[in-house]
């Protein structure tokens with residue numbers, strides 16, 4: 001997906017992709033039958049669908065804020081072959097006119113490997129900050145959960161994506177809803193994981209929300225279309241209802257983390273269903 005830019009009050013938002021990757025269609029749609037989801041997206045001969053890792057660059061005028069950092073460049077060869085990821089975040093950030101040293105703040109909604117991969121790069125085999133001047137933020141509960149290395153999801157939590165930054169003091173862990181900068185805040189929406197945070201961007205009376213894996217693509221707007229990855233699917237449904245209860249009447253620009261073509265929409269209610277109103 002090419003960079004797309006939109007203004008929000010005094011801020012400028014640019015959707016920047018780390019490139020496409022492939023994922024199992026069943027894992028993306030959970031209990032939704034393929035006969036239903038294949039009307040929205042076609043899968044290949046191995047039942048895989050093409051999705052994207054979308055970050056957002058927020059230029060506030062005072063600061064450059066990067067929300068989410070994609071899969072990154074540190075995956076072992078075996079996993080690169082599985083995901084066929086493209087490692088394009090820095091290239092696309094450059095196309096937006098911003099170098100890694102110009103990022104002031106990095107926010108991770110959660111610490112799954114496809115959301116914080118570019119936090120660090122390997123230099124001489126050691127993971128170092130990709131964004132040398134940035135202050136990084138992530139949910140504390142995510143770090144605690146990832147550190148347990150539980151059977152269910154330990155493959156998703158890769159220490160080199162965050163532990164070196166925590167040790168050096170460059171990453172701050174957040175205990176709950178927090179304002180990070182004027183106009184930039186995070187709020188917990190449980191379901192995908194217990195502690196995943198949505199990132200809110202507010203300026204000039206307008207609101208945008210990077211809702212992350214709570215609603216990963218336009219295909220997942222229906223409250224019951226929940227990914228198989230989600231640890232707490234019933235809470236995903238409740239969190240989506242809570243989100244729409246405000247996002248629909250207040251016209252929140254809703255930003256998708258994995259949609260391959262559509263970075264953002266306005267959610268609307270039509271005939272009892274949530275639908276996408278194009279931007």
Ligand SMILES: [Zn+2]
Nearest residue numbers: 110112192213
């Ligand atoms: Zn995730």
